[in-house]
Amino acid sequence: MNILGISCYYHDAAAALLRDGVLVAAAQEERFSRIKNDPSFPKLAIEFCLKQAGLKAAELDCVVLHEKPLLKLERFLTSALRYWPDATSLFQQGAISWMKQKLWIRSRIMEELGVGRAKLLFVEHHMAHAASAFFCSPFEDAAILTVDGVGEWATATMGTAISSPCGISLTREMRFPDSLGLLYSTFTAFLGFEVNEGEYKVMGMAPYGEPKYLDELHRMARLHEDGSLELDPRYFSFQYSANRSFSDAFRDVFGDPRDPALEFVTGRADTGDGPEELKRRNQHYADIAATVQRFTEDALLRMAVFLRRTSGATNLCLAGGVALNSVANAHLLRDSGFQRLFIQPAAGDAGGALGAAQYAWHVLLGNKRSFVMEHAYWGRSYENGDLASALKDTNAEHLASEDMLTQRAVQDLLDGRVIGWFQGRFEWGPRALGNRSILADPRRGEMKKIVNHKIKFREPFRPFAPVVPEACVNSLFEAGPDLSQQYPARFMLVVLPWKDEVGDKVPAVNHLGTGRLQAVRPEWNPRYYSVLEAFGQATGIPVLMNTSFNVRGEPIVASPQDALRTFRNSGLDALYMGEYRLEK
Numbered sequence: 001m002n003i004l005g006i007s008c009y010y011h012d013a014a015a016a017l018l019r020d021g022v023l024v025a026a027a028q029e030e031r032f033s034r035i036k037n038d039p040s041f042p043k044l045a046i047e048f049c050l051k052q053a054g055l056k057a058a059e060l061d062c063v064v065l066h067e068k069p070l071l072k073l074e075r076f077l078t079s080a081l082r083y084w085p086d087a088t089s090l091f092q093q094g095a096i097s098w099m100k101q102k103l104w105i106r107s108r109i110m111e112e113l114g115v116g117r118a119k120l121l122f123v124e125h126h127m128a129h130a131a132s133a134f135f136c137s138p139f140e141d142a143a144i145l146t147v148d149g150v151g152e153w154a155t156a157t158m159g160t161a162i163s164s165p166c167g168i169s170l171t172r173e174m175r176f177p178d179s180l181g182l183l184y185s186t187f188t189a190f191l192g193f194e195v196n197e198g199e200y201k202v203m204g205m206a207p208y209g210e211p212k213y214l215d216e217l218h219r220m221a222r223l224h225e226d227g228s229l230e231l232d233p234r235y236f237s238f239q240y241s242a243n244r245s246f247s248d249a250f251r252d253v254f255g256d257p258r259d260p261a262l263e264f265v266t267g268r269a270d271t272g273d274g275p276e277e278l279k280r281r282n283q284h285y286a287d288i289a290a291t292v293q294r295f296t297e298d299a300l301l302r303m304a305v306f307l308r309r310t311s312g313a314t315n316l317c318l319a320g321g322v323a324l325n326s327v328a329n330a331h332l333l334r335d336s337g338f339q340r341l342f343i344q345p346a347a348g349d350a351g352g353a354l355g356a357a358q359y360a361w362h363v364l365l366g367n368k369r370s371f372v373m374e375h376a377y378w379g380r381s382y383e384n385g386d387l388a389s390a391l392k393d394t395n396a397e398h399l400a401s402e403d404m405l406t407q408r409a410v411q412d413l414l415d416g417r418v419i420g421w422f423q424g425r426f427e428w429g430p431r432a433l434g435n436r437s438i439l440a441d442p443r444r445g446e447m448k449k450i451v452n453h454k455i456k457f458r459e460p461f462r463p464f465a466p467v468v469p470e471a472c473v474n475s476l477f478e479a480g481p482d483l484s485q486q487y488p489a490r491f492m493l494v495v496l497p498w499k500d501e502v503g504d505k506v507p508a509v510n511h512l513g514t515g516r517l518q519a520v521r522p523e524w525n526p527r528y529y530s531v532l533e534a535f536g537q538a539t540g541i542p543v544l545m546n547t548s549f550n551v552r553g554e555p556i557v558a559s560p561q562d563a564l565r566t567f568r569n570s571g572l573d574a575l576y577m578g579e580y581r582l583e584k
């Protein structure tokens with residue numbers, strides 16, 4: 001039986017295809033359309049999924065959407081009425097998008113795919129998040145926590161899930177406008193970053209500051225023992241405005257929002273030097289970032305501790321956009337009382353496409369489980385012939401053996417070259433995990449600056465991630481409980497402190513004492529692992545610097561043409577595509 005899951009029309013549209021409950025393909029529309037966070041109907045991602053499965057649309061047995069549009073419309077209309085007339089512009093903008101697009105999703109799917117009404121299903125947004133975590137996890141049973149900006153009405157849910165028979169029961173929910181995700185996004189906007197995209201930058205900025213404003217924030221957002229929130233509406237405007245998420249009262253507390261063009265120079269040497277006034281202003285913003293980050297960690301931890309106590313479960317599945325907060329995830333692993341944590345790599349709204357399909361297969365149709373997501377390589381791959389023809393007018397060399405390829409890549413890294421690494425199927429979720437990555441030598445402190453400035457053209461404070469063999473996690477990081485076998489580290493979803501004696505040796509991936517690691521096993525990605533292992537043998541440091549293969553503002557590369565364009569337009573020194581190597 002073939003089930004297609006779809007998520008679209010908010011941000012990160014995606015498609016995922018299951019055959020008899022086993023994932024065949026999953027991808028975000030942005031990788032094909034080249035529009036970052038593309039929310040539109042995922043026509044290209046669906047085409048890819050069908051092709052990967054060798055299917056025509058008419059052969060689909062079921063198509064499932066990751067939310068219930070009419071419930072979402074109800075929230076939109078209720079909010080517009082509640083906040084009228086402040087909500088006039090939100091209503092006008094929203095009404096256009098509902099009338100033009102969102103209301104007609106059913107007929108759009110039927111038209112695009114030629115499937116009948118009886119094959120269409122709709123799953124509630126947070127249920128799709130929950131299913132995407134539990135049905136990809138290795139757990140027989142688990143507690144479930146979903147936290148995001150907002151779905152239909154819910155902004156966070158708690159519950160439990162079991163495998164035989166498959167069932168998910170979400171028993172508590174927090175509702176719009178009380179939302180941890182929207183609170184974080186409000187601060188993201190205030191700090192001059194794009195909402196639904198710049199949240200990582202707030203997390204990256206936070207360690208430069210101190211959480212000095214927690215009292216002020218707790219007055220704006222009442223945090224209960226179970227982690228639920230009550231936002232004081234006087235400070236927020238996302239309830240009624242499409243363009244502004246904080247009110248004048250918010251500005252009275254935190255001052256003027258940060259100008260996005262403001263260079264982020266603080267008193268710390270690694271952010272560069274600048275006038276004292278600039279440093280002082282940035283320190284203020286870093287303190288605000290640290291405040292909202294700490295608040296988020298506290299809220300999530302309270303939710304998880306409450307859930308651990310009330311459910312009795314020892315496994316936790318976490319989903320929703322807030323589950324991508326890898327600093328908070330480390331606290332959950334250490335302090336929530338759960339023994340094991342699973343987060344699906346596309347924990348945000350893209351993942352809803354997968355969860356919707358899995359919910360239909362396991363819960364609505366009552367089928368047993370037969371799939372665990374061990375890796376994130378579910379996107380499109382390209383044949384050797386595709387690579388060769390993309391490279392035909394270049395001086396690319398063919399590396400005849402795996403050994404030669406590994407040795408050459410390691411030599412490039414040792415020589416201080418920054419390499420583009422394009423292999424196999426691209427990753428599912430926002431992280432590059434060794435198939436569409438940029439790799440460099442982490443022992444060279446200057447790499448952070450080089451890659452941020454000359455290659456990715458992004459803010460100098462943005463951290464880079466280390467990739468390490470899974471077997472080395474405990475010897476490199478202060479992991480506390482044994483984190484080496486935990487799934488979040490496979491998907492780069494947890495930030496851990498470096499051991500003192502290691503951190504100084506890898507300055508390019510040491511972000512104020514911590515690293516957002518990717519742990520790799522040879523069976524998940526043999527070629528990538530070989531380079532990592534050989535680099536470790538040559539240097540005594542089994543660590544590489546890994547960042548996503550893209551430049552600022554663009555999605556991660558998908559095709560060989562994307563990779564070549566990025567290679568030519570950036571300061572990358574060499575490009576490895578399949579068995580080929582190209583040098584500038």
Ligand SMILES: [Fe+2]
Nearest residue numbers: 148320321349
């Ligand atoms: Fe969501």
